[in-house]
Amino acid sequence: MFSDLDEQLAATLKHRAGGDVDPTPIVEQARHRGRRLRLRRRGLITGGVAAACVALTSVALAIPGVRSTEDPIMPAAALMLPEAQSDGTVRPEEVGADPATVHFSTDALVSGADFASWRTGRGIESVEFRGPSGQARFVLARTEVLLDGLQQTLSSQGRPQGRTEVRVGDRSGVAWFDPSGERKLWFVRWQPTDGIWAQVDMYATSRDEAAGTASRVRFDGAHRCAVPFRLESLPTGGRLLECSVTLGRSGRDAFVEGALVVGDASGRWLTVRAQPAPAGDDARPGNLVAGPYRARRQGSDVLEMTVEPCVVEAFRKGWGNGYTEAEGLAILGGYQPARDLDRPDTW
Incomplete structure (x- = not known):
């Protein structure tokens, strides 16, 4: 799914430029730069x-x-x-x-x-x-x-x-x-x-x-829809509903981002997303326990932790619905990273 920023940019460009301008490259660059700033300053989440x-x-x-x-x-x-x-x-x-x-x-x-x-x-x-x-x-x-x-x-x-x-x-x-x-x-x-x-x-x-x-x-x-991690601690009745992964070939890393959606028969769902951490980023330690990891809150509905070489987020609302913070921490606690981000065949 695309964020509100995508929709606003697309609407503006279509209105002012006759509709023949594709905003995707602009959004891609803006998201990339914004994520780096957010990870350094620990601001609010804007990605998708x-x-x-x-x-x-x-x-x-x-x-x-x-x-x-x-x-x-x-x-x-x-x-x-x-x-x-x-x-x-x-x-x-x-x-x-x-x-x-x-x-x-x-x-x-x-x-x-x-x-x-x-x-x-x-x-x-x-x-x-x-x-x-x-x-x-x-x-x-x-x-x-x-x-x-x-x-x-x-x-x-x-x-x-x-x-x-x-x-x-x-x-x-x-x-x-x-x-x-x-x-x-x-x-x-x-x-x-x-x-x-x-x-x-x-x-x-x-x-x-x-x-x-x-x-x-x-x-x-x-x-195979392969992402470089597994979720080995799902809530009772929970199962994987969806997988998404973005791969690139114009940068130094093949892996751009990956996400798994967890849900159950009652309609609850939660998204876990991983992205490579920016080089030189020093993440502050979290004050929440997620299995062997330390996590932190980003706003009221997103949990975040750093598991080298990635930043990992759990979205409880927006890209999730119905899971509690405790359940989100339990899901993050079962996060198991792959050894090599650049070899999807090993994920």
Whole structure:
């Protein structure tokens, strides 16, 4: 999910610049700098759980990404999740059911991306690629209703045009667009197989270009949604509901951030997020006990602790609902970090 800051920036840019400016690179840089300041000054939380959804292709960004000439450029494979066992098919009941598995591949579409944000759980699987060469989103869902409920993450003028028929490979689908400068924001929706719905959001010059990109998504394999930590102390009745992870290849670390959502049958849920701690950051010791760790409050609804090499947060409201502080501390107490942040295959 995206924060209020994302929505405000997107609304402002669409209103003042005709909708052809994508605010994602601005928000990404602002979040990164803001997080460093917050960790040093211990201010209020402003970040967000990486969210959601997406796919990629070669689409021109209105605002190019900024890349330091001193940063190493990792191969596009650094954005890929580790492979999971699969029989080569995806069934409707499996989509978004296991928060550890993504049932599609977009390897052929990521050559120009700098970041990939993967998500799976609660009936939806998605990935978003973004970078100097473009931005797009792919979503796989159990029902069309879930696709209808998605928040639009790419900027446009907010005036979607009527739907037309389109072919995605050998399957029929629909496409529509929203004006966004020379390249329109196209949406392509189809059923890769009966009982499963898919959608690509991307900037393209034509319907055929967007449909061609959609046809490059594959459904004959699976991948693990891997984050560099485990939660080994869940409340009674609690289970993992969702996994999300952002990987990058234009900086010194492949891992950008990862999150797990814990919840139960009563509708309670809590998000635990980990991010690499800024170099040279000296975190003050916490006064709360979370298993073997010391945690601290950030505002009234966020718990935070440092477990090298990451800063770890538990969101009880906003990105959580219903869990008490004591339960949040118990969940954090079961946090077990991976040994190597740059090797997703070992997570």
